[in-house]
Amino acid sequence: MSPDPAARPKDGARRLSHARVLDVDPLLEDPKTRIVVCCGAGGVGKTTTAAALGLRAAERGRKVVVLTIDPARRLAQSMGIDSLDNTPRRVKGVDDSAGGELHAMMLDMKRTFDEIVEAHADPGRAAAILGNPFYQSLSAGFAGTQEYMAMEKLGQLRGRDEWDLIVVDTPPSRSALDFLDAPKRLGSFLDGKLIRVLLAPAKVGGRAGMKFLNVGMSMMTGVLGKVLGGPFLKDVQTFVAAMDSMFGGFRTRADATYKLLQAPGTAFLVVAAPERDALREAAYFVERLAAEDMPLAGLVLNRVHGSGADRLSAERALAAAENLEDPRIVDQTGGKAGVRNSPDTHGSSQAPESPAESSASESPASESPASESSAPDSSAPEASPTPSPEDDVPDADTPERSVDQLASGLLRLHAERMHLLAREQRTRDRFTARHPEVAVTEVAALPGDVHDLAGLRDIGARLATGEPELPESDV
């Protein structure tokens, strides 16, 4: 620890030293950018990021559609739209002076699936499929359907060519990778051997090899029937028969969308928060995208904390706070004394209670240390399990707190902030060490949630500057 606060390197505690900075504006403004995919673990602000990017691009002159998949309809709320359905709606209140537009939509996976069926089967057959119980469950329930339909919808939007830029939010999957895998999985099922078995058990034996002949195809379907129940299997068979003509189409479209994701006009943004799990998943995603030849633009790191006083370390702040709480430690009028004379920051406040000969000059309401209740145990204030602040009320006969007590509270708050910064820094460093090639933009943590376009605009501005806004500049 440096003895003089001014001697600490200005950025040492906080900034990513080696990571490249991601500049989102050129990406959003470039007419060659046609698709931006936001992916990442749940709960890191993916949907908000997608909406903020869409708004920023629109206000910089692009015609944008934001496709959100999240069933919580949060995007709808932040964009002031009551209901997002399966078609893009124009968002009002967007600054269109640069000639841009913002549209938003929420994926309705069942509706999307129905539309595919309606578009590709004749009316009679379509009705048979739509009424099939297996289809109804598949289209509404299968964990991968959402991912498949998201990609399908993305392909459709791109195919319409009405928008310069499509911003896609990805489903809140079990794993962030599901949306890459599920279409293939569903596609391979719909094209797979099983389907052929279900369609015509007798034909497959020769192709599938001797093993299957031994077992016997009828036994196969027999076992499936036993396990799943006969009627269920019948539903599946009817469904498969009705869908027969469409299977090739599913595979083809899944492949086409996959290629679209690898195309030069596509940019992936991995969204994360500076927390261990979120960044672990982000790293995993970065590696997976590289393996799939998908173009990664960079990492959006949400909810990063900063401090305008980051030269004052947590240790010094806590030591100073203790000085203020316990006037015996330091002669308060001395001004320059203090921290350096009391290295034992952990034990000092545990001194036995004795009536303090309070000689402090500027603390008229100075109380004995025993009445100081906001500092339970200076050694670990962050871990204090205080369940609710109501328990923290000062003695009734202490109506006012001294300036020193307030200052000490501010310092403890600062120490907490610095600990948080250090933890976030460690987590980020781990990611940067593993992926120094990934450009990063940081978005400062907001105290509250985003509710409106103004909030989204603010996030967009923070995304573009790439560094957390310091609290200092808010004053």
Added chain:
Amino acid sequence: MSRLQVVSGKGGTGKTTVAAALALALATKGKRTLLVEVEGRQGIAQLFETEALPYEERKIAVAPGGGEVYALAIDAEQALLDYLQMFYKLGSAGRALKKLGAIDFATTIAPGVRDVLLTGKACEAVRRKEKSGRFAYDYVVMDAPPTGRITRFLNVNDEVAGLAKVGPIHNQAQAVMRVLKSRETAVHLVTLLEEMPVQETADGIAELRAARLPVGRVVVNMVRPAVLDATDLELVRETPRAALARSLSGAGLGGARRGGHAERLVDPLLAQAEEYAERYALEQEQRSVLTDLGLPLHELPLLAEGMDLAGLYELATELRKQGIA
């Protein structure tokens, strides 16, 4: 105390952590608990700092007082193969089914089957008894899918009933539902003191109740310490900046004059206090929304050093202290 404790929560709220802490807490005093994972993420292994869990019940921790925590990562495919083996003595036919894509179909595509297999395995562990007649596990804690999917996940009966009307999957679903809707089960929701997770918690509770699934407790995770209270924050706004600067200077933080080190600290410290005040007000608001839900409410502190094994024991102790276990 329900023997099957299901822990759900919005993504990012730390439901795996809370589930693990709960399993530890319930294992105290010589009890045996099983912590099950159903989403194939290996979150439990990471939390307990062990290698990836196989599909096998394995002891991963010893609780204070001699209890034991076992863990199991349930794999739907393996569960189905076991199940087929148990009931149909399939042998190599199981492998053939796998090759054909039938297992993949049943566990990932056929709606609801996967969930029946996963919940079924957990319920089997709840009911399992040793030769002595004692339950194999005193408690089973499930790290369940997130709030948005929990009702659908647990309400397998509805999902499957329309499809598998007869047969073992149907029977299995019935048996599972008998456990899940009984007092043997409690579904807990983990949240943060933020708007979206709280809203999702309220929605999740309404859905669970509509499906007649037993809602247990609400656990607020990562609660930050109360450093300043409402009175302090009010006073901070009224205090002259020069007085604060003098006070900081008195604590040894440099000069109080304009441009001095202490004086330059005042603005950023006040800005942090303003931020804190805003968040404090939001948190109080969310806390009252949660209180209005009328469920037992618990709060777990944010761990300063991030989540590690020591922190997990700390949270377990806290849960016991609050009477949740």
